[in-house]
Amino acid sequence: MLVAPSHPHEASRQAIVDELKLTDPAFEESFDRITRIIRYVLGVKIATFSVVDAERQFFKSVQGLDVRETPREVAFCAHTILSDEMLVVPDATAVIRFKDNPLVTGAPNVRFYAGVPVRGHNGLPVGALCAIDDHPRQLMPEQQALLLDLREMLEESLLLRSLSVKDTLTGLFNRRYFEEFFAREWRRGYRSTLPLSLLKIDVDHFGAFNAMQGRQAGDRTLKLVAHHLSSQLRRGGDIAARFEGEEFVIVLPETTPSEAAGVAVHLRESVQKLGIAHPSSPLQQLTISVGGASVEGRANYLLGQDNLLARADAALYEAKNGGRNRALMR
Numbered sequence: 001m002l003v004a005p006s007h008p009h010e011a012s013r014q015a016i017v018d019e020l021k022l023t024d025p026a027f028e029e030s031f032d033r034i035t036r037i038i039r040y041v042l043g044v045k046i047a048t049f050s051v052v053d054a055e056r057q058f059f060k061s062v063q064g065l066d067v068r069e070t071p072r073e074v075a076f077c078a079h080t081i082l083s084d085e086m087l088v089v090p091d092a093t094a095v096i097r098f099k100d101n102p103l104v105t106g107a108p109n110v111r112f113y114a115g116v117p118v119r120g121h122n123g124l125p126v127g128a129l130c131a132i133d134d135h136p137r138q139l140m141p142e143q144q145a146l147l148l149d150l151r152e153m154l155e156e157s158l159l160l161r162s163l164s165v166k167d168t169l170t171g172l173f174n175r176r177y178f179e180e181f182f183a184r185e186w187r188r189g190y191r192s193t194l195p196l197s198l199l200k201i202d203v204d205h206f207g208a209f210n211a212m213q214g215r216q217a218g219d220r221t222l223k224l225v226a227h228h229l230s231s232q233l234r235r236g237g238d239i240a241a242r243f244e245g246e247e248f249v250i251v252l253p254e255t256t257p258s259e260a261a262g263v264a265v266h267l268r269e270s271v272q273k274l275g276i277a278h279p280s281s282p283l284q285q286l287t288i289s290v291g292g293a294s295v296e297g298r299a300n301y302l303l304g305q306d307n308l309l310a311r312a313d314a315a316l317y318e319a320k321n322g323g324r325n326r327a328l329m330r
Contacts, residue, residue, distance in 0.1 A: 002097035170226035178241035197260035208280035291316025
């Protein structure tokens, strides 16, 4: 058995899986409707929407199978996501990379497999839409077309899901998603005692900028700053969100206080280097203030996530009160 390598953009791909909450165990009718059609129209024993997670294949929707996940290393879909093309295996026992796969040599005795990669809104695959049978067969052209059409319907559903977590002006995650993500990372950090850092960011003197430049110019500038902040996050697990108005928040999982301080300083300096004119600012340039806080160790986690947010708020207030264009950690 040949194990599929990781996707070339694995971190970004996994971030979309997490963002869309595709490993939530709840079944969803919009997905189940599609897999039911596949099973009925193609006449196969099993139909799935398989999400390729970090270490597993998770069946977000499944018909004809009683399990919800398998190890990623045995997943046919881990191979499917490596290409933009449909993967069709008429007889798995005749294909070297699959013939000794445990899913072939044992239950559910896969022989026929057809899978098409399902992409998130950034174009990267989150998993595959699959038709599976326990005897060899072919997939006719019209059946391939049906599978591709159903894939498009599924991707449209994922696009709508992604829009519900995005801020309409800046394109960053909205506050609702930040709160859900922050709570999830807090629980994960508590269980594993990994560090977690949070940055609060405010665009300096933005009220005066709006008053002088106008609301449309202000909106364009917020979009520019938001895009820049997001582009500076190098790890797939980090997120930037619009908190309110001209205030942003960045969650940095598995990031120590010193590492977070480095990110805060870099963001402050890089925004200033954009050279956006701001006549109402003492520096005549648009700048940001950054306040950050981190939690390490079980005892600090017991203080609660509101404590971390409050400390980041306090650090931001101190940075603004101390002259702005500063980055401080508490």
